Amino acid sequence: MASSFEKFQKRRVISSYFSVVLCIFIVLTLLGALGLFVINTDKISGYVKENIPMTVYFKRDATDSITKAFGTRLANSGYVKDSKYVSKEDAAKNNPDLMQGSETLLEENPLLDSYDIHLNSEYVQADSIKKIEVELRSDLAVGDISYDNVLVDLANENIKTITFWILIISGVLAFIAMLLINSALRLSIFSHRFTIKTMQMVGATKSFIRKPYIWKGIKLGLYGALLSIGALIYLVYWLDGAFPMLNIWEDWIPTAIVLGGVLAFGIIIALISTFFATQRFLNLRTDDLY
Numbered sequence: 001m002a003s004s005f006e007k008f009q010k011r012r013v014i015s016s017y018f019s020v021v022l023c024i025f026i027v028l029t030l031l032g033a034l035g036l037f038v039i040n041t042d043k044i045s046g047y048v049k050e051n052i053p054m055t056v057y058f059k060r061d062a063t064d065s066i067t068k069a070f071g072t073r074l075a076n077s078g079y080v081k082d083s084k085y086v087s088k089e090d091a092a093k094n095n096p097d098l099m100q101g102s103e104t105l106l107e108e109n110p111l112l113d114s115y116d117i118h119l120n121s122e123y124v125q126a127d128s129i130k131k132i133e134v135e136l137r138s139d140l141a142v143g144d145i146s147y148d149n150v151l152v153d154l155a156n157e158n159i160k161t162i163t164f165w166i167l168i169i170s171g172v173l174a175f176i177a178m179l180l181i182n183s184a185l186r187l188s189i190f191s192h193r194f195t196i197k198t199m200q201m202v203g204a205t206k207s208f209i210r211k212p213y214i215w216k217g218i219k220l221g222l223y224g225a226l227l228s229i230g231a232l233i234y235l236v237y238w239l240d241g242a243f244p245m246l247n248i249w250e251d252w253i254p255t256a257i258v259l260g261g262v263l264a265f266g267i268i269i270a271l272i273s274t275f276f277a278t279q280r281f282l283n284l285r286t287d288d289l290y
Helices: 001-039 041-049 064-075 089-095 126-136 149-190 193-201 206-242 250-285
Strands: 053-058 080-086 114-119 142-147
Touching: 001 041, 001 149, 001 206, 001 250, 041 149, 053 064, 053 089, 053 126, 064 080, 064 114, 089 193, 126 149, 149 193, 149 206, 149 250, 193 206, 206 250
Parallel strands: none
Antiparallel strands: 053 114, 053 142, 080 114
């Protein structure tokens, strides 16, 4: 009977420890994933901004030498990420529906030579684009410039809003993480409350009683954090494959900081929670244990 009871107790302790590690793993993984999103917000917003096109149309009398010189000017500017020259012949091929019937109505191709431009993300702001537009229009060969200014404003506003709410959610999740991990560790210590009180009654000091439980809590926090780091590394590799434009591993230092923060948070919160959980039972009267 005693052997069966000991096995039952052992299984219960193992189950308790497993629950703590699982709780720490889930919470830290969610928190780490949110941290990865926050540190890559600039890359995500940059990718969105750099895919907003600007088209520069030339006047009909612009020569090939003028358009080539303009392309060199764009390549040497600091605000252009990439540019592509589109001749009026290529534009006609790319828009067959637009050209259908125009050959019989018009004597020549009505489309214009142009450059499709993508700006560097830091210049995709309403005031910056306006300055660039004024600069480009100063070229006498430029006939018109078009871009979606509503989309530019919308992108910037949405990115600011998303970043703000992500920071709020991160703070709330961090607080919830502390509560969940603390509750899991307190439940784990709860099953040892009689052992703690017995050791105290035979003269053991509080620090002596706390020490093995704190070390156990640190180990559980470490196990949960390492599992979480493994899951986050897999997540980063998956994101790099699915969204290669982010190049997360190329700039690995912020990712390493998040992973290090997950490890430190798991250990520290486990240490603090275990300390206060054992302290609570050390300060309880024997009658209150029941």
